Amino acid sequence: MTESHDLMTLSSPLLLAVGLLVTAALAWVAAVSARRRAAALAAAGVAVPGGRRVNLGIGLTVAGVGVLAMAAAGPAAMVPVPRTAGTVILAIDVSNSMGADDVAPTRLAAAQRAARAFVAAQPDSVDIGVVAFERGALTTARPAADHSVALAAIDRLKIAGSTSLGTAIMVSLSAITGRPVNVGGDGTVPDIGYWPSATIVLFSDGQNQGAGADQSVTQAAEVAQRAGVHVHTVGVGTTAGTTVKVDGYHLQTSLDEDSLTLIAQTTGGAYHPASDAARLDGVADTIDLRLTVSDEPLPLAGGLIGLALALLTAGAALTVLRSGRVI
Structure with a gap:
């Protein structure tokens, strides 16, 4: 019987790489869009309340996508049993x-x-x-x-x-x-x-x-x-x-x-x-x-999916609250 000494394994490392690239792209798009919108409103002399909150909402959403990408890769912690x-x-x-x-x-x-x-x-x-x-x-x-x-x-x-x-x-x-x-x-x-x-x-x-x-x-x-x-x-x-x-x-x-x-x-x-x-x-x-x-795998995907849903929900809630106040 062979034993693994890795602390963590991934069933699909490629999915993790793709997911992190998508997350990075979303983060870049969100940052660029936020700067352009802020610049346009500032040029028009419009004060935007809740700027920090919308930025936090976007950040939580992007983080949720990143965690979801990690879950899709099938991570498992190697636990001695x-x-x-x-x-x-x-x-x-x-x-x-x-x-x-x-x-x-x-x-x-x-x-x-x-x-x-x-x-x-x-x-x-x-x-x-x-x-x-x-x-x-x-x-x-x-x-x-x-x-x-x-x-x-x-x-x-x-x-x-x-x-x-x-x-x-x-x-x-x-x-x-x-x-x-x-x-x-x-x-x-x-x-x-x-x-x-x-x-x-x-x-x-x-x-x-x-x-x-x-x-x-x-x-x-x-x-x-x-x-x-x-x-x-x-x-x-x-x-x-x-x-x-x-x-x-x-x-x-x-x-x-x-x-x-x-x-x-x-x-x-x-x-x-x-x-x-x-x-x-x-x-x-x-x-x-x-x-x-022996080291046996303990799947972590379920916990990561739960964390991702919490982050996405929090991000969406902050974004809706911010949008409601603007209207």
Whole structure:
């Protein structure tokens, strides 16, 4: 998004130039006519009352024409307006543990409902994308102003696999930048530029699985932090937990708030606990997206037209009063 730093713009500068030339011509004609009339009356020995008033009337009329010319040029003042804008990636955990029912009806279903409410609360100025993640994250909807695409992607989410929070963040950053983002084989954190208007909202129970999972999360969070991307984490589940059936086995699963809090704190975001459906439904109101300030045009033509009409009316009134007294 580009920003203009001009204090004022004109939609038709040519009209302003023509209007000012006409105004100048009227002023010259009025001045010449007034001098000739005054000279002729003086030569005839006629005293003219109200001379100043008629000159003021003509001056107001000419000024009204000049202001009207300015209004015709379509002037607009550039006013800085703060608004919510940028890119938001909704990263939603679809691992096996999200099938747990400690948040009704299931963690995933509750997260989907909260994500839909979040999308519905955003203005068109926010581009929203969706990333589904388990061990290998997948971009299911690229960031777009058409929020119906994100809603459709949220509705398609299904349970599959195990959790990788680090991969979720990296794929979300890839969706933001439009190119693959990966940590080097030697652990080198890539420089992906600065994206201060981008935000990741991560819905998960925080259970990070696999070898080197903690290191992966730390590296991914560092990449986001360097890029200026805030990651807000939403904890879906309860710390008491429950069991979930996977491949015929019953596995204990509970909310890992520490991992989600660490991600949020590292990136400048916030952790939002949501241990029940009611708190999840209110997540959209608790996540603050950053405001951007852009210069937007404030049309001035209406006010100038009003001023021009006032000047023309005053000029006409003074001229009529002067004419009435002469007669």
